[in-house]
Amino acid sequence: MSLGGELLVGAVILVGLLGIVFPILPGGLLVMAAIGVWAAIVGGWAWGIFAAAALVIVLGEVIKYLVAGRSLKSDGIPNITIAVGGVLGIFGFFVIPVIGLFIGFVLGALLAELVRTRNLRAAWRGAVSASKAAVITMGIELFAALLGTAIWLVGAGIW
Incomplete structure (x- = not known):
């Protein structure tokens, strides 16, 4: 692949x-x-590089859900809290670009927990737990994608 092609792939990554x-x-x-x-x-050997990178990225996707689920379960937070936070986060993204996603997520999780617990202090703890789980999943996904990127960089450098 030409240098321009590899730079384009790198830009998409x-x-x-x-x-x-x-x-x-x-x-x-x-x-x-x-x-x-x-x-x-x-072609050829590059499929091996892709397989290794894809394996790391897919494992990261699986692990992030397992870790987040365990974290939420240990804090007693139901999945509906994350779902409501996600929906309001998406809505917030369009109302206040980029930062609205985070504001909407926290607000949605807080509202879901407030309805569930009927206690503002408990609802806030639930929203904080949901936010921590979201940040942890983001970190795991980023780490896995960076490892996949490193595998690609090694493969592209060898060729």
């Missing part, structure tokens, strides 16, 4: 990594897709 930190795009999937396109163009 960068957008994917930013999509994890600023949840606008499905970042991990975008990173994996960019490496997949690179492998399809390069």
